[in-house]
Amino acid sequence: MRVKRRSERFASDDSRVITRLFIPGDPARIKSVIGRVLRLDADAVAGLLDQVIQSFASRHRHLAAIFRANYEVVTKYADVDEIDEDRRLLIGAYFTKEYSFESAALFNPSIVPHPDQEGVPASSVRFLMSLRATGEGHVSSIVFRSGMVGASGETSFDAISPFARSLEPLRDHPFEKQDYFLKLIEMGGYTNDAGNVLDQLGARFTFHELECVLHAMSAAHPHPEAFNETAANMRGLAKSNYVLELPTDSSPSEIVMFPVTENESGGMEDMRLVRFVGDDGEVFYYGTYTAYNGYRILPQLMQTREFRYVEITSLQGKSAYNKGQAIFPRKVDGWYVMISRQDGENLYLMRSKNVRFWNEQEKIQVPTYPWEFVQIGNCGSPIEVPEGWLLLTHGVGPMRRYCIGATLLDLKDPSRVIGQTPSPILAPTEDERDGYVPNVVYSCGAIIHNEQLIIPYAVADSETSVATVPVEDVLKSLVPPPGTIKKT
Numbered sequence: 001m002r003v004k005r006r007s008e009r010f011a012s013d014d015s016r017v018i019t020r021l022f023i024p025g026d027p028a029r030i031k032s033v034i035g036r037v038l039r040l041d042a043d044a045v046a047g048l049l050d051q052v053i054q055s056f057a058s059r060h061r062h063l064a065a066i067f068r069a070n071y072e073v074v075t076k077y078a079d080v081d082e083i084d085e086d087r088r089l090l091i092g093a094y095f096t097k098e099y100s101f102e103s104a105a106l107f108n109p110s111i112v113p114h115p116d117q118e119g120v121p122a123s124s125v126r127f128l129m130s131l132r133a134t135g136e137g138h139v140s141s142i143v144f145r146s147g148m149v150g151a152s153g154e155t156s157f158d159a160i161s162p163f164a165r166s167l168e169p170l171r172d173h174p175f176e177k178q179d180y181f182l183k184l185i186e187m188g189g190y191t192n193d194a195g196n197v198l199d200q201l202g203a204r205f206t207f208h209e210l211e212c213v214l215h216a217m218s219a220a221h222p223h224p225e226a227f228n229e230t231a232a233n234m235r236g237l238a239k240s241n242y243v244l245e246l247p248t249d250s251s252p253s254e255i256v257m258f259p260v261t262e263n264e265s266g267g268m269e270d271m272r273l274v275r276f277v278g279d280d281g282e283v284f285y286y287g288t289y290t291a292y293n294g295y296r297i298l299p300q301l302m303q304t305r306e307f308r309y310v311e312i313t314s315l316q317g318k319s320a321y322n323k324g325q326a327i328f329p330r331k332v333d334g335w336y337v338m339i340s341r342q343d344g345e346n347l348y349l350m351r352s353k354n355v356r357f358w359n360e361q362e363k364i365q366v367p368t369y370p371w372e373f374v375q376i377g378n379c380g381s382p383i384e385v386p387e388g389w390l391l392l393t394h395g396v397g398p399m400r401r402y403c404i405g406a407t408l409l410d411l412k413d414p415s416r417v418i419g420q421t422p423s424p425i426l427a428p429t430e431d432e433r434d435g436y437v438p439n440v441v442y443s444c445g446a447i448i449h450n451e452q453l454i455i456p457y458a459v460a461d462s463e464t465s466v467a468t469v470p471v472e473d474v475l476k477s478l479v480p481p482p483g484t485i486k487k488t
Contacts, residue, residue, distance in 0.1 A: 001425060001469050001470075001473040001474065001477055002469060002470055002473055003425060003426065003467055003468075003469045004153070004467060004468050004469070005429075005465065005466075005467045006153075006154065006155055006465065006466040006467065006468065008155050008156070008157065008465065008466055009459070009463055009464065009465040009466075010106070010145075010157070010463060010464055011106060011462065011463035011464075012102040012103060012104060012105050012106040012133070012134075012462070012463065013102060013106075013160075014100045014102070014103035015100075016100065016101065016102055016160075016164050017059060017060075017098040017099060017100050017101070017164065018060075018098070018099055018101055018164050018165060018166045018256050018258065019060055019066050019096050019097070019098060019099070019166075020096070020097055020098075020099045020166070020258075021070050021073060021095060021096065021097075022070075022094075022095050022096055022097035023074075023095065024095075027077055030074055030077045030095075031077045031078075031079070033091075033094055033095075034074065034077055034078050034079075034091055035079070037087060037090055037091050037094065038078070038079075038080060038083070038087065040087075042084075042086070045084075045086050045087050045090050046086055048090055049086050049089055049090045049093070052090070052093045056098075058162070059098070059162070059163070060163060060165075061163050061165060061249075061250075064089055066092070066096060067088075067089040067090075067092030067093050067096060068088065068089060068092055069092070070092040070093075070095045070096050071088045071089065071091050071092035071095070073095065074091065074095050075088075075091075078091075099135060099136065100135050100136060101133050101135040101141050101143070101164070101166075101256055101258065102133035102134065102135060102143065103134075103135045103136060104134040104135055104136075104138065104436065105132075105133070105134040105435075105436045105461055105462050105463075106131055106132075106133050106134075106143070106462075106463060106464060107131065107132055107134075107436070107442070107458035107459075107461045107462060107463065107464055108131065108132040108269075108270045108442055108443070108444050108458045108461070109129050109130065109131045109443065109444060109445070109456035109457065109458065109464050110129065110130045110131075110271055110272050110273040110287075110380050110443070110444035110445030110456070111127050111128070111129045111273070111445055111446060111447050111454065111456050112127065112128055112273045112274065112275045112285060112445070112447065113125055113126070113127060113128075113275055113447065114126040114127055114128045114146060115128070115283070115285070115305075115306045115307060116306075120148070123150065123151035123450070124148050124149060124150050124151060125148070125149050125447075125449050126146065126147070126148055127146065127147055127148070127149055127447065127454075128144060128145075128146050128252060128273070128307070129144065129145045129146070129147070129456060130142055130143070130144055130271045130273050130287065130444070131143050131144070131145065131464060132268075132269055132270055132271070132444075133256070134267075134436075138267070139259065139266065139267050140267035140268055140269050140292075141166070141256050141257055141258040141259065141267070141268055142256075142257040142268050142271050142287075142289065143164075143253070143255065143256055143257070144252035144253060144255050145157055145158070145160070145252060145253055146158045146251070146252045146253070149447075149449050149454055151450055152450070152452070153449065153450070153452040153454060153468035155454070155466045158251065158252075158253070159253075160253045161250070161251045161253045161254045163250075163254050164253075164254050164255075164256050165247070165250065165254055165255070165256060166256045166257075166258035167244040167245070167246065167255065167256070167257060167258070167260075167310075168244075168260065169239075169242035169243060169244060169260055169312075170242070170243045170244070170245055171206070171207050171208065172206050172207070172208065173206065173207075173242070173243040174204040174205060174206055175204065175205055175206070175207075175210075175238065175241065176203070176204055177198060177201060177202070177203050177204065177205065178203075179356070180198075180237065180238070180241075181198060182316065182357065183237055183241070183314065183316050183356075184233070184234065184237055186316040186317060186357075187233070187237065187316070189230070189233030189234065189237065191230050193217070193221075193226075193227055193230040194230050194233070194234060196217065197210070197213050197214060197217060197230075197234060200213045201213060207238050207239075210234065210235075210238055211235070214231045214234065214235070217231075218231060236261075236262060236263075237314075239260075239261045239262070240261050240262075240263050240291075240300075240312075240314050241312065241313045241314060242260070242261070242311075242312050243309055243310065243311050243312070244257065244309070244310040244312065245308070245309055245310075246307055246308055246309070246310060248308075252307075257310075259291075261291070262293055263291045263293050263296075263298050263300075263314070264291040264292070264293065264300075265293045265294065266292040266293045266294040266295075267291075267292045268289055268290070268291060268292075268300075269289060269290040269291075269292060269323075270289060270290055270323070270324070270444050271287045271288070271289040271302065271444065272287065272288050272289070272324075272325070272326040272327075272378075272380045272381060272444045272445050273285065273286070273287045273380075273381075273444075273445050274286050274287070274326065274327050274328075274329050274380070274381035274445065275329060276327065276329055276330065277329065277330050278330075278331075279331060283305070284303060284304070284305060285302075285303070285304050285305070285307065286301065286302065286303055286327045286355070287301070287302035287303075288300070288301055288302075288315070288325045288326060288327060288338075289302065290323045290324075291314075297322070297323060298314060298315075298321075299314070299315040299320050299321065299322070299323070299325050300312060300313070300314055300315065301313050301314070301315050301355070301356060303355075313356055314356075315356060315357075315358060316356060316357050316358070317352070317357045317358040317359040318358075318359050319340075319342065319350050319358040319359055319360060319361040320357070320358045321342070322340065322341060322342050322343070322344060323341065323344075323377075324340060324341045324377045324378055325338050325339070325340045325350070326338060326339050326340070326378045326380050326381040326382075326445070327355070327381055328381060328382060328389070328414070329381055329382075329383070329384060330384070332411075332412070332414055333412070334353075335351040335352065335353065336351065336352045336353070336354070336355045337349065337350065337351055337414055338350040338351075338352070338358065339378045339381070339382060339391060340361070340378070341375070341376070341377040341378065342361055342363075344375060345366075345367065345374075345375045345376075346363050346365060346366045346367070346375075346376065347363070347364055347365035347366075347376055347377065347378065347393070347407070348361045348362060348363050348364065349361070349362055349364050349414055349415045362415055364409075364414075364415050364416075364417055365393075365407060365417055365420070365481070367395065368420065368481070368482055369395070369422050369423070370397060370398075371395050371397040371401075371403050371405070371423065371424050371427070372393075372395025372396065372397060372403075372405070373395075373396075373397060373398075374395075374396035374397060374400070375395070375396045376393050376394065376395050376396075377393065377394050378391060378392070378393060378394075379391075379392035379393060379394050379404055379442070379443040379444060379445070379446070379455075380392060380443060380444045380445025380446060381445060382409060382414070383446065383447070383448055383453075384411070385448070385471060385475075387408060387418075387475055388408045388409055388410055388411050388418050389408065389409040389410070389411060389414050390406060390407075390408055390448075390453075390471070390474065390475075391406065391407045391408070391409060392404055392405070392406055392425075392443060392446055392455065393405050393406060393407050393420075394442055394443075395424065399439060400439060401427070401428060401439040401440070402428075402439065402440040402441060402442050403424035403425075403426060403427040403428070403441060404424055404425050404426040404427075404441055404442070404443060404455065404457065405420065405421040405423070405424050405425055406420065406421045406425060406474050406477075406478070407419070407420045407421075408420070408475070408478050417481045418478070418480070418481075419478030419479055419480055419481065420478060420479065420481060421474070421477050421478060421479075422477075422479050423477075425455075425469060425474065425477075426441050426455065426457060426467055427441065428440065428441050428459075428460070432459045432460060432465075433460065434460055435459060435460025435461055435462030435463070436460060436461040436462040437460055437461035437462075438460055439460070440458065440459075440460050440461055441457050441458065441459065442457060442458045442461070443455055443456060443457040443458070448471055451470060451471050451472065452468045452469070452470060452471065453468065453469050453470070453471050453474060454466065454468055455467045455468070455469070
């Protein structure tokens with residue numbers, strides 16, 4: 001195949017930082033820090049605050065707002081009622097730290113057409129790319145880049161902003177009671193007490209309204225300790241389903257989706273983006289990713305129309321588990337369809353009438369060729385071509401070497417494998433072997449432009465590059481599957 005590795009490649013940058021709340025110890029220590037600031041005279045406070053702002057204003061937008069928000073978190077530990085604004089901001093600064101969110105690696109890209117194609121030449125396409133950024137403590141977040149693919153597949157990236165900001169959930173967004181109720185049942189958290197709580201809430205309710213009901217019922221409950229477990233489950237579910245507002249004054253490279261819930265506390269991994277067209281022609285962007293809390297993984301779903309408000313929900317159902325789910329770009333025969341790797345080894349197809357609930361799965365492909373004997377998985381959502389659904393796959397072979405190949409699924413019945421590549425499309429070259437995780441090339445999603453397959457891919461889990469290959473070359477390389485998979 002005529003595979004062309006593009007010259008564009010970018011690596012992690014430890015100078016890219018976001019601010020995080022910094023709590024150096026227990027409440028007694030917090031009080032001590034606040035007390036020291038309170039004992040400073042006004043001139044000393046003004047001087048210190050000016051020094052901090054001058055030192056960090058070039059690295060962060062809206063620095064005063066960040067300090068003010070972090071002050072509000074610790075203000076309950078102050079022993080005085082009235083504190084002037086400068087002193088509040090300085091206290092906030094003492095409880096703020098920088099976090100280098102991509103200091104370790106920047107990898108596992110996924111690419112979709114940008115929702116805004118205004119002014120783009122007819123021969124080109126503007127794109128939006130998600131990546132997994134890993135920083136201190138091996139905590140992963142989701143970041144973005146934008147750029148252009150030209151007529152012949154050449155890729156250019158927009159300038160990276162000197163700023164970066166992590167997004168905070170909107171705590172006043174409404175939950176749909178019916179969806180919340182179903183999710184609570186799926187996670188095994190529904191009890192009689194939970195039913196009583198829901199009875200006191202409207203068809204749509206906010207986190208604040210839920211909290212008020214939980215607080216009132218806890219205070220009046222004859223067995224408050226027993227009620228606390230139900231309350232914790234209901235709070236945890238609400239916090240795991242949230243909405244992010246993307247600021248209008250920020251470029252995609254400024255946006256950092258950093259873990260904000262307990263389920264995500266160990267990282268947000270490997271988003272697979274897809275541009276989804278509904279039956280009525282309405283366009284959505286979905287992104288499936290893995291939430292990790294240090295010992296358990298959970299599949300999550302991002303949903304947005306134009307990347308202004310981003311809704312995060314947990315995928316539910318008996319088939320919603322493990323890593324690597326990728327949604328098809330449209331419904332098939334009235335069903336949402338998703339490709340997945342349920343058992344960590346084989347490819348599965350999932351169907352559902354609700355994009356958030358998945359209860360059906362069937363095995364459709366097993367490792368067949370030596371380059372994939374250990375396991376196979378998807379490299380993002382399949383792409384519709386006249387011949388079928390073109391799905392990039394990853395395979396793991398000897399010495400845990402990851403390569404990228406392809407499978408073609410039937411358009412009307414995507415559980416039927418038409419063909420697959422007996423050899424990889426991309427395998428690590430000599431200059432791609434070394435990095436954070438050696439001997440790996442990996443992608444979370446590609447696009448087709450001008451009959452070229454545009455494949456952004458990670459190099460040794462350290463940096464990101466782009467390769468192109470004519471679609472016709474991939475299709476010609478496919479061979480029929482050696483056997484059929486018994487459907488379960």
